[in-house]
Amino acid sequence: MSTDCNWPNIIVHADLDAFYASAEILDNPKLAELPLVVGPRSNRGVVLTANYIARRYGVHSAMPMAEALQRCPDLIAVPPRFERYQELSRLMMGVFHNYSPNVEAISLDEAFLDCTGATALLGDPGTIGKSIRKEVAEHTGGLSVSVGISSTKFVAKVASGYCKPDGLTIVSPEEAVEWLDPMPVSTLWGAGPKTTRRFEQIGLYTIGDVRRADSEWLSRMLGNQAINFQRLSNAQDIREVSSGRLSRSMGSDRTLNRDVSSKHELAEHLRRSAERLGSRLRRKSLLAGGVRVRLKTSRFELLTRQLALPQPTDVTDILWQTAVGLLNRFEEGKTYRLVGLAVFDMQPSDAPIQKDLFNDNGGDNGKLDRVIDAVEEKYGTGSLIRASRLGDKSAVIDQSVTLDSTDETLSDEN
Amino acid sequence: MKFSIEREDFLKPLQTVIGAVERKQTMPVLGNLLLEADESSLTITASDSEIELTSSVEVSIDQKGAITVPARKLVDICRSLPEQSRIDVELSGEQLKVKSGRTRFSLSTMAANLFPRTDPLEQAQSIEIEQLVLSQAVRATAFSMAQQDVRFYLNGLLMEISEERLCCVATDGHRLAYSECATAAIPDEPIRAIVPRKTVLELSRLLNPEGGAAKVALSKNFLQITMGDSILTSKLIDGTFPDYNRVIPIDGNKELLLDRELLRGTLQRAAILSSEKYRGVRLAIDDKVLTVSSNNPEREEAVDELEIDYSGDSAEIGFNVNYLLDVLNAIDTDNARLLLKDSNSSALVMPETADTTKYVIMPMRL
Numbered sequence: 001m002s003t004d005c006n007w008p009n010i011i012v013h014a015d016l017d018a019f020y021a022s023a024e025i026l027d028n029p030k031l032a033e034l035p036l037v038v039g040p041r042s043n044r045g046v047v048l049t050a051n052y053i054a055r056r057y058g059v060h061s062a063m064p065m066a067e068a069l070q071r072c073p074d075l076i077a078v079p080p081r082f083e084r085y086q087e088l089s090r091l092m093m094g095v096f097h098n099y100s101p102n103v104e105a106i107s108l109d110e111a112f113l114d115c116t117g118a119t120a121l122l123g124d125p126g127t128i129g130k131s132i133r134k135e136v137a138e139h140t141g142g143l144s145v146s147v148g149i150s151s152t153k154f155v156a157k158v159a160s161g162y163c164k165p166d167g168l169t170i171v172s173p174e175e176a177v178e179w180l181d182p183m184p185v186s187t188l189w190g191a192g193p194k195t196t197r198r199f200e201q202i203g204l205y206t207i208g209d210v211r212r213a214d215s216e217w218l219s220r221m222l223g224n225q226a227i228n229f230q231r232l233s234n235a236q237d238i239r240e241v242s243s244g245r246l247s248r249s250m251g252s253d254r255t256l257n258r259d260v261s262s263k264h265e266l267a268e269h270l271r272r273s274a275e276r277l278g279s280r281l282r283r284k285s286l287l288a289g290g291v292r293v294r295l296k297t298s299r300f301e302l303l304t305r306q307l308a309l310p311q312p313t314d315v316t317d318i319l320w321q322t323a324v325g326l327l328n329r330f331e332e333g334k335t336y337r338l339v340g341l342a343v344f345d346m347q348p349s350d351a352p353i354q355k356d357l358f359n360d361n362g363g364d365n366g367k368l369d370r371v372i373d374a375v376e377e378k379y380g381t382g383s384l385i386r387a388s389r390l391g392d393k394s395a396v397i398d399q400s401v402t403l404d405s406t407d408e409t410l411s412d413e414n
Numbered sequence: 415m416k417f418s419i420e421r422e423d424f425l426k427p428l429q430t431v432i433g434a435v436e437r438k439q440t441m442p443v444l445g446n447l448l449l450e451a452d453e454s455s456l457t458i459t460a461s462d463s464e465i466e467l468t469s470s471v472e473v474s475i476d477q478k479g480a481i482t483v484p485a486r487k488l489v490d491i492c493r494s495l496p497e498q499s500r501i502d503v504e505l506s507g508e509q510l511k512v513k514s515g516r517t518r519f520s521l522s523t524m525a526a527n528l529f530p531r532t533d534p535l536e537q538a539q540s541i542e543i544e545q546l547v548l549s550q551a552v553r554a555t556a557f558s559m560a561q562q563d564v565r566f567y568l569n570g571l572l573m574e575i576s577e578e579r580l581c582c583v584a585t586d587g588h589r590l591a592y593s594e595c596a597t598a599a600i601p602d603e604p605i606r607a608i609v610p611r612k613t614v615l616e617l618s619r620l621l622n623p624e625g626g627a628a629k630v631a632l633s634k635n636f637l638q639i640t641m642g643d644s645i646l647t648s649k650l651i652d653g654t655f656p657d658y659n660r661v662i663p664i665d666g667n668k669e670l671l672l673d674r675e676l677l678r679g680t681l682q683r684a685a686i687l688s689s690e691k692y693r694g695v696r697l698a699i700d701d702k703v704l705t706v707s708s709n710n711p712e713r714e715e716a717v718d719e720l721e722i723d724y725s726g727d728s729a730e731i732g733f734n735v736n737y738l739l740d741v742l743n744a745i746d747t748d749n750a751r752l753l754l755k756d757s758n759s760s761a762l763v764m765p766e767t768a769d770t771t772k773y774v775i776m777p778m779r780l
Contacts, residue, residue: 307564308562308564309564310563310564310565310587351692352689352692352694352732352778352779352780353778353779354588354692354734354776354778355588355758355760355776355777355778355779356587356588356776357585357587357588357589357590357656357661357760357774357776358565358587358656358661359587
């Protein structure tokens with residue numbers, strides 16, 4: 001076992017392959033040979049995950065289910081079982097913690113591990129990668145995880161995607177720059193479709209092009225993002241793996257089984273999302289500084305309204321009431337197919353709090369939330385509902401798929 | 415329209431009104447300035463449809479008329495010309511020609527009747543207040559206004575005018591500033607108006623403490639202040655300002671008299687190592703000593719002690735250091751009075767001599 005690895009850092013990025021779909025196949029191996037997506041069976045939802053067979057038909061996540069079925073009429077759609085995915089995710093994260101005390105979970109199926117200084121114990125990067133992959137498969141009953149290892153987060157992440165699925169890519173710091181050079185600019189972290197187009201307009205197509213570009217000229221062309229992109233192109237990434245990192249926003253979106261226009265119904269959906277977000281905030285000991293409502297019209301127009309809260313909160317009722325207040329800021333008379341609620345500007349609940357002159361926050365609601373949390377912890381989600389919802393006959397609500405998300409793009413705050 | 419004017423005479427009213435023009439407009443014509451030339455004066459008006467600024471200058475007019483032209487461009491043109499230049503302005507077809515020496519500009523125009531004017535104030539009552547008094551009251555309080563707060567009624571300044579008394583109050587929910595002063599004005603009925611933030615900032619720029627009395631007219635929804643050649647007209651915020659008397663503490667039992675400059679220095683030093691996001695500092699009072707300390711996520715620490723004349727109970731309270739510094743900057747006496755109760759209660763800060771100016775700061779849980 002080689003222990004003479006002289007990398008300054010050893011950063012591992014591990015990403016489960018087509019997670020939700022793989023999880024379904026794990027529990028029902030008959031599905032393995034079929035084109036499969038996870039998502040609501042109705043025509044109205046979106047694809048959450050497609051397996052690799054379905055991807056051959058051009059089906060991918062976030063695609064409307066109707067379009068996916070058009071592209072692949074034999075497509076099997078399985079409704080999501082988030083509890084099961086969470087369980088599998090926990091098993092995988094458990095494996096990661098055997099390899100490093102510093103594990104940064106990006107989402108259910110993706111994490112960074114900082115294995116710096118562990119070569120004497122774990123072996124060289126190649127050995128570490130192989131054994132992580134083997135252990136994840138063993139502990140989860142057969143899920144495959146793709147692993148990328150390098151000495152920065154950026155290169156490790158690109159590496160894990162490099163030979164997906166079921167791959168292991170190791171890029172030593174010495175070869176990182178040369179290895180990145182031929183990659184398309186869209187590989188750069190933070191380069192979305194817009195930025196990519198901008199790069200191409202100014203004649204930069206590969207990471208190598210960006211690296212070799214004159215810094216001043218690039219700054220003029222792209223503004224203050226330029227430095228960051230050029231740093232990444234040089235395989236430099238100052239971001240550390242941090243298990244305690246704050247996510248920038250947390251969301252809960254619900255694609256509805258039928259279009260909804262009444263404020264009352266939208267408010268009910270928002271209540272469900274507020275309950276989920278409130279409980280996630282409390283579980284993570286976070287307070288939200290702002291609330292954002294997203295509505296997608298039946299014509300796929302995405303509308304957003306947001307508000308900063310006078311005081312950060314984790315109280316479900318405050319989140320919900322703020323969201324309902326935001327509904328008034330949308331134009332009337334439209335019908336919507338998706339209702340989403342997100343919280344942003346999060347801070348740890350023990351961070352300093354500026355008290356307000358006019359606002360005596362919390363009170364009994366905070367207590368009520370903690371009781372609900374405790375009951376649900378013991379008897380399962382949904383075991384307790386608000387009496388105001390008992391009369392609700394719109395079963396729609398319970399069939400709608402909720403997609404929880406966490407956006408953990410870099411935040412400069414501590 | 416045709417007139418000839420010296421650069422400085424043109425620039426003064428232009429700079430008076432330009433602040434009303436927003437960088438992005440809801441209507442294209444609001445990016446323009448309205449120029450109106452009558453027999454002997456030029457009147458320039460800018461608006462963002464909430465606030466309208468008008469300023470006039472005496473000038474000999476060759477040909478009367480009214481037109482609108484791009485605001486920033488006209489201001490930039492005047493600024494860029496050499497000092498004391500003579501500027502000839504003439505409307506020719508759909509273009510405004512601006513000439514000075516060997517420099518010539520042609521500006522696009524839009525018709526004057528497209529420019530939205532505020533209607534004359536209805537059922538207004540009108541009083542006179544010295545600009546000096548008004549500017550002091552605004553200066554003492556405006557910094558505490560909220561900015562884009564959900565509680566829209568906090569994004570402005572409360573002005574109360576009752577018999578021989580002008581009262582200004584601003585708060586962003588974390589701190590509150592209150593200032594009252596005597597005026598000769600006696601309104602028919604007490605006035606209570608929330609003036610929008612932008613209007614307050616423009617007003618504080620326009621008020622000339624040596625300019626004598628300003629005429630203040632108020633209707634239900636509008637405010638109009640005339641200061642010499644300039645008129646500011648603004649919509650008011652239609653909302654209920656919170657009961658500020660309720661939050662001005664009266665039970666502070668730990669009173670300190672502090673040298674304003676020494677305290678400012680102490681706070682500024684502690685501020686360096688406070689968390690950039692929260693700006694928290696800890697004030698600990700004990701027998702004869704005030705200790706101001708801070709720390710940040712990088713685990714750096716600052717401690718600064720100030721000798722004080724105090725021998726009561728000890729206490730420790732956290733504050734956003736910026737709020738304390740803002741108040742010390744607004745106070746103009748050598749010493750400041752600080753009244754505290756405990757770590758959950760607001761602090762009251764006042765100038766040494768008067769209790770007509772009061773500052774309330776809510777603590778921070780650190």
